[in-house]
Amino acid sequence: MAEEPIPTTQAIALVSAPAPYVLAIDIGSGSTRGCLYDAYARPIKKHLVKAEHAFIEAADGTAEVDADQIVSEVGEVIDGALKGIDPGLVKAVVMDTFASSLVCVDADGDALTACITYADSRSSEHLAKLRSQLDEDEVHQRTGTRLHTSYHPPRLLWLQDEFPELFAKTAKFLSLGEYVYAKLAGIEGAATSTMAWAGILNRHTCELDEELLAAVGVDRSRFAPVVDPSEPITDVSPEALRRWPALEGAAWFPAVPDGYASNIGVGASTPSVAAMSAATSGAIRVIVDGTPDVLPTGLWAYRVSKTQSIVGGALNDVGRVTLWLQSTLAPLTYEQIDEVFRAAPAEGTPLVLPFLTGERATGWAGDARAVLTGVSSASGPRELWRGAVEGIAISYARVFEQLLEVAPGIRSVIASGGVTSAYPGFMHPVAQALGFPVEVVQVKRVTMRGAAALALSVLQAEHPLATIPQTSLAEPDAGQRDYYDDLRRRFESVYDGVIAK
Template identity: 80%
Template structure:
């Protein structure tokens, strides 16, 4: 079949969908979703279910969710999606989840704690302790991640100090995906990428980092065995087939982080293509062979298998900035926003450092907050919106600059996420800042599709996937380069004066 003959990612009816089928599950920050995909990674119509949920968040930094609630949600959406499907058609179950997460489990396999999410910052004091005891630059080069409250090391120290009884009773430290699999299918195994996103995997050896585990007082035996994405688990509990006959004989692929699945879902699974996500938060990521010898200070490098890594950096605030502007400071119509973001830049536009909830890449200043400078009596909603968009674009540029340095083979940047649909002209500003073309792809539920594609690449490695519809490329205008170079200079100066200091 030629590329012109391949179908697109548009949903297809069950009667027309070729097998094998993959059951994909996505556990996000706001919902659990489940969908059935065909042999081309196309969603099957009327075979999708969703359950909404929310993190429990408190002013002390709490950001958690009931792990058993998620187990129940997953069981429910699976039941809805597979009802009436004949056994043998569904060849695989695969899952992606938000990353990172931690559930303490006792010897019987029951949760002793809620699921602590990536957003839980109660370990900030213990993070500070770790930074005084360890050489963070050295840790970053070994692990591929900076010391941060979203990762396991400070959280494990916090658990020992704040909940010593729970810590002592914990037989296993699991991610949320591992816990769900253990409860529903009796499966033990952590994806390579899951352990990398937890901040405890040595990116050079692909094993848990003994030096870091020793620093936080946890033995390697308290974590599950590491499983690569091409190693599905078929030895599952007989309860699976009794509960869901349609899943009899299906292989269960290890749950992976949503960032990895998102890259695959938009077609950015090779070193020449970077994926730019723009939702509430944002990121730029590229999948490469091996792992870089030296990692730039602003990026992370997570192993996704023994042969590949995913490199990139994340932004806390992208869509969150647009929501804040519309709700508080500078509400405009979508037509007005589209017009002003497509227009040429203007001198005198206010400068925004868009860190409403702290900074991840590239400076990792978790306590940073947004700043507006250059505001005058002539600055209205349009000028504030433009300044915020330029601040977001420069934040992407700072990540892309380091990413391109370590992965110079990047030829394409493809963008996806809710912001690209709500504010498509923002990608014009981003392309100008990057000095690189940006192309938006149109595909729904990219992380869940990506998870399905990961499984299909193992089930039928020679079978092609559906074509992802794309828009025209947004090309940077060389005539605006001088403005954006000066914008970057002003951004860096403001960052150094307000945040770095």
């Protein structure tokens, strides 16, 4: 008898969805979502629930969200996603969240602060202090992260100096996912990847970095135990089971960062496949065995388990650049923009360094700002769009070049995200800059699907997951190589003269 074909990722009705089911929850920057997935990691129709929220932002660098609001939202989306589901069918609960986040919690488990998000920069002065005290290269090699306001070390110093009473009352420093799980299900435990994304995990030992904690004056006991993805938690509070009898016997997987879930969601879970995201921000990431002995200076490496790491680099501004162009300098129709992206390169195109909100990989110039040069009287909206996409493409190429040092066996690059949906031709210049084919896929709610797939890989390791249809393939043209090599040289020259001072 012929084997049944593996289905695609298209949503399926409950009546046709094979068990076991996984409840996946995604806490993003603008919303909380929950959805049931079947044994193939396909979303189940009419079991998707969404609640919106927004960061609270201020001119002093504040970027936070009400942690208890998120707890309430998650409870509500679980209520909706489980409606009509009988006990015993849902075998796992899994969550992904934006990374990294910090909530100060008192001895009773209540939040003393809002959730401080990755975008909060109020600890910038304490970042400078840390950089003067520590060898950043050594920290980078131990933890896989640079010293940055996105990570815990400068935040902990800032809290200690600016809010000493609050700091003293803090019994635990939790991520947002940990806090939600503790409140809703009485669960304690932080995923390996969550602690890595916080910038405090030693990537070689998979334990918190004692040297870094000592530098910021925080004892390891004030953090939750580190839990590997293969070790889900089944001991949950009676209150959780009374509220959600459908979750009786389910394994709860500690929350993981959205970047990790995104890789798994597009099928980039081996060292031969890199995932490229193109949304408001962007990244290229690859999951590798172990961790690199020596990490290139422009990349980060987050341990995701005792056996694997995710290595890559991020761009602050991808979709943000397109939104800015469309609303300010160069409004064009989507059809016109697509024509620009698919066109052959032209001499005289303005050179753009696309750092509207600073640079992350590879130079980590957080205070960098965009540069636009080579503009002439012949430069119109089309030329500005072309220069911008070429600048983004070169930024991706700089990350990819270092990524190949870590994972020389990369055979495929899979791109996804809102920008690839809005601008189908966007990846053509990117493929030229990389000198590497880029497959574009469209997967709805990719991070939440990735979280579900992560849980299923533990529950039923041998069961296949739904296949992801390729939408398009952007291939490099050898005839454009000289142009992009020259563009890279010009980009680096301007970068060295303006940014890397």
